[in-house]
Amino acid sequence: MHPPQRIGRYRLDRRLGAGGFGVVWLAHDEVLDAVVAVKVLSENWADHLDVRERFLSEARLLRKADSNRVVQVYDIGELPDGRPYFVMEYADGGTLEDRVGGGSLPVPEALRLTALAARGAAALHKAGIVHRDIKPSNVLLRTAPGAGDRVLLADLGLAKSLAHASGLTMAAGSAGYTPPEQSRPGSGIDARADVYSLGALGYHLVTGTVPGPPGKVVRPDRLRTGLAPGVQRALLRAMEPDRERRWPTALDLAEELERLAEVTPASAARTTRRRRRTVVAAVALAVVVAAGGVTAALVTRHSSGGSVRVSDASGRLTVEVPRGWARQLRDSGWNPRTVGLPDAHEPGLAVADDLAAWQDLRSGVDGVFVGLSEHGDVRAEVASLAHTGCHYDGSRSYAGAHWHGPVRTWSDCPGAHGSLTEAGLTPAGGAAQPRLYVQIRQKGDSDATDRVLGSVRVGT
Ligand code: ATP
Ligand code: MG
Numbered sequence: 001m002h003p004p005q006r007i008g009r010y011r012l013d014r015r016l017g018a019g020g021f022g023v024v025w026l027a028h029d030e031v032l033d034a035v036v037a038v039k040v041l042s043e044n045w046a047d048h049l050d051v052r053e054r055f056l057s058e059a060r061l062l063r064k065a066d067s068n069r070v071v072q073v074y075d076i077g078e079l080p081d082g083r084p085y086f087v088m089e090y091a092d093g094g095t096l097e098d099r100v101g102g103g104s105l106p107v108p109e110a111l112r113l114t115a116l117a118a119r120g121a122a123a124l125h126k127a128g129i130v131h132r133d134i135k136p137s138n139v140l141l142r143t144a145p146g147a148g149d150r151v152l153l154a155d156l157g158l159a160k161s162l163a164h165a166s167g168l169t170m171a172a173g174s175a176g177y178t179p180p181e182q183s184r185p186g187s188g189i190d191a192r193a194d195v196y197s198l199g200a201l202g203y204h205l206v207t208g209t210v211p212g213p214p215g216k217v218v219r220p221d222r223l224r225t226g227l228a229p230g231v232q233r234a235l236l237r238a239m240e241p242d243r244e245r246r247w248p249t250a251l252d253l254a255e256e257l258e259r260l261a262e263v264t265p266a267s268a269a270r271t272t273r274r275r276r277r278t279v280v281a282a283v284a285l286a287v288v289v290a291a292g293g294v295t296a297a298l299v300t301r302h303s304s305g306g307s308v309r310v311s312d313a314s315g316r317l318t319v320e321v322p323r324g325w326a327r328q329l330r331d332s333g334w335n336p337r338t339v340g341l342p343d344a345h346e347p348g349l350a351v352a353d354d355l356a357a358w359q360d361l362r363s364g365v366d367g368v369f370v371g372l373s374e375h376g377d378v379r380a381e382v383a384s385l386a387h388t389g390c391h392y393d394g395s396r397s398y399a400g401a402h403w404h405g406p407v408r409t410w411s412d413c414p415g416a417h418g419s420l421t422e423a424g425l426t427p428a429g430g431a432a433q434p435r436l437y438v439q440i441r442q443k444g445d446s447d448a449t450d451r452v453l454g455s456v457r458v459g460t
Pocket of ligand 1: 016017018019020021022023024037071088089090091092094095137138140154155
């Protein structure tokens with residue numbers, strides 16, 4: 001089936017992702033000149049009249065909630081072949097699943113994000129709606145310059161619970177986030193079902209692990225050492241199998257998490273992460289010069305304006321960097337084992353103004369390392385790296401025309417001004433391969449990260 005290029009007044013630009021019921025597209029509303037996201041129900045579900053009806057009623061309910069903590073729905077309609085779709089607000093910051101990227105978050109950040117999702121759930125509950133499918137991929141982020149991220153709930157689980165109740169096979173489950181009463185037909189669902197899922201969401205962000213089934217959840221402090229007892233208690237109370245014992249409302253949970261976020265020192269949270277991950281990080285930084293530090297004088301492939309495109313020895317990998325970075329090149333590949341992936345020799349290159357100083361965080365360097373990885377989940381590995389003594393500036397999801405994935409930045413490493421950026425990239429179109437591990441070091445204030453990430457090309 002050919003992907004549509006346009007739906008009515010919406011021009012589809014690229015696929016943002018796919019879930020159990022359909023595909024979500026990044027689109028341009030040509031009448032209002034605005035960026036939107038369009039979710040189209042997949043063909044196999046479009047034949048189920050009841051699922052189809054729920055898909056559309058979901059859009060109507062999201063609209064009814066009319067809250068800025070819930071994704072806005074602008075329009076609903078039907079393709080010529082009968083598949084329904086709805087048009088919604090585009091969340092440029094990706095989902096909480098992207099943000100956590102296979103790892104965990106600093107505890108205060110995890111608590112604040114969960115509290116914001118809980119406030120979104122409270123807004124739905126006020127409108128008489130139970131979400132039923134709160135999980136990281138259904139919590140969206142929208143960047144608001146200077147004001148932190150906005151957190152938006154998306155995707156009610158109405159269609160999913162209907163499919164489940166009628167015994168239809170679902171492609172994607174949400175195991176770990178679902179309270180026991182939701183898998184027991186006829187037990188009646190109320191707002192406390194969402195309290196359970198919110199607890200599971202917080203648990204995932206804090207521990208980096210999807211919780212086990214209700215009643216068999218591993219204590220969070222076993223997965224994250226040094227976790228404050230209050231945080232553990234709040235999360236486990238939300239995930240009580242007996243809903244009478246949970247936080248009575250999503251708002252109660254939100255307030256407790258916000259209070260805990262205030263009293264949990266960010267530095268303590270960082271220390272735990274550091275202790276656990278530092279070894280990997282130190283090795284990762286040595287990637288480039290490990291083999292005796294032999295560096296080639298730079299061979300310039302071709303250059304445009306102020307930048308230069310360089311290639312690795314295999315010729316598969318190229319990247320464009322600002323001219324000032326392109327003094328030395330090491331093009332002989334890398335071993336993904338340095339970031340915890342299976343042992344291999346893969347194409348990789350490093351280009352910098354001073355490669356000898358690359359692994360020394362105290363010195364200022366401008367450059368980039370790009371390594372290809374055919375095996376293993378680079379994105380997850382990137383999410384678990386940390387750099388001793390540097391200030392962690394946080395993570396965001398990068399979404400360019402060619403690549404997307406988590407990007408994490410550190411600044412002000414001991415004794416040096418500048419930044420260190422790590423990214424794990426996969427193709428923007430949603431393919432799993434090729435995967436890239438990228439490290440960028442910059443000593444000045446100007447930031448070429450997105451330009452460099454966007455310029456990476458992998459040949460066959
Ligand atoms: P499920 O079907 O179980 O809900 P899912 O949440 O991963 O799984 P979808 O809801 O179909 O699947 O969404 C697919 C992906 O599209 C999401 O994971 C997210 O990355 C992206 N996405 C969905 N809605 C938006 C939006 N409004 N703005 C930006 N990205 C979105
Ligand atoms: Mg979803």
